Amino acid sequence: MSRIAVIVVAGGQGTRMGTEVPKQFLLLDGVPVLFHTLRAFAAALGDRARQILVLPEEHRELWDSLCHQYVLDVPHEVCSGGETRFESVRNGLEQIGDAEWVAVHDGVRPLVSREVILRTVEEVQRHGAVIPVVRPVDSLRYLDTPDTSGRIVDRSRFRAVQTPQVFRTDWLREAYERPYSREFTDDASVVEASGRTVALCDGDYANIKITTPIDLLFAEAILQSRKLTLEK
Numbered sequence: 582m583s584r585i586a587v588i589v590v591a592g593g594q595g596t597r598m599g600t601e602v603p604k605q606f607l608l609l610d611g612v613p614v615l616f617h618t619l620r621a622f623a624a625a626l627g628d629r630a631r632q633i634l635v636l637p638e639e640h641r642e643l644w645d646s647l648c649h650q651y652v653l654d655v656p657h658e659v660c661s662g663g664e665t666r667f668e669s670v671r672n673g674l675e676q677i678g679d680a681e682w683v684a685v686h687d688g689v690r691p692l693v694s695r696e697v698i699l700r701t702v703e704e705v706q707r708h709g710a711v712i713p714v715v716r717p718v719d720s721l722r723y724l725d726t727p728d729t730s731g732r733i734v735d736r737s738r739f740r741a742v743q744t745p746q747v748f749r750t751d752w753l754r755e756a757y758e759r760p761y762s763r764e765f766t767d768d769a770s771v772v773e774a775s776g777r778t779v780a781l782c783d784g785d786y787a788n789i790k791i792t793t794p795i796d797l798l799f800a801e802a803i804l805q806s807r808k809l810t811l812e813k
Contacts, residue, residue: 585702586677587622587632591615591688592662592669604791605688610804612651614791617691619655625698632657633676635669667761674754683753684745685768689791692803697785704782705747712769713784714740742767743784752777
């Protein structure tokens with residue numbers, strides 16, 4: 582497998598979590614959320630991957646303190662983020678060196694599985710750009726305006742997008758040379774705006790993004806379930 586760089590973006594402030602500590606630093610199974618994220622990629626890819634953690638400058642001191650307190654054993658580099666996720670990823674791209682492939686992952690998706698990581702890395706070598714997705718399980722409504730009841734839509738035509746999103750490095754660098762647009766909701770949308778096609782692969786419903794307090798409870802339950810499975 583060619584060398585791959587992993588950009589872990591962790592710039593959230595945790596406003597929807599309702600805590601003073603940003604969500605990426607909250608404890609999950611006794612250690613900060615970001616520890617689980619970095620360890621997942623280290624376990625799946627080993628020394629074939631170079632991990633770049635993108636943090637707001639004001640969080641660097643806290644991160645150093647947490648790494649010392651909880652003894653993080655995963656090699657990684659830290660770079661400063663920007664005011665938007667777009668700027669943060671672009672800053673991360675400047676640190677990846679000569680990696681042929683680059684994965685971009687939300688720092689607050691700590692439960693990403695080995696299977697999803699390896700699947701995206703395998704598929705990107707065929708397609709050049711790939712993102713993991715899952716089918717929506719709830720009914721969906723389209724609102725013409727926010728104050729209407731809307732109309733039902735065919736959920737089989739929709740997919741919920743996850744990370745890691747993995748790309749040829751030259752494609753992602755080329756895409757991020759474009760000016761920022763509010764339409765860029767993830768890295769795939771940036772790459773598609775440059776004229777590239779993004780392939781889809783199977784994600785995992787357990788690969789949740791921790792945004793609200795209930796998400797943290799779900800994550801704890803998933804981790805405990807995984808532990809019980811390993812003990813059997």
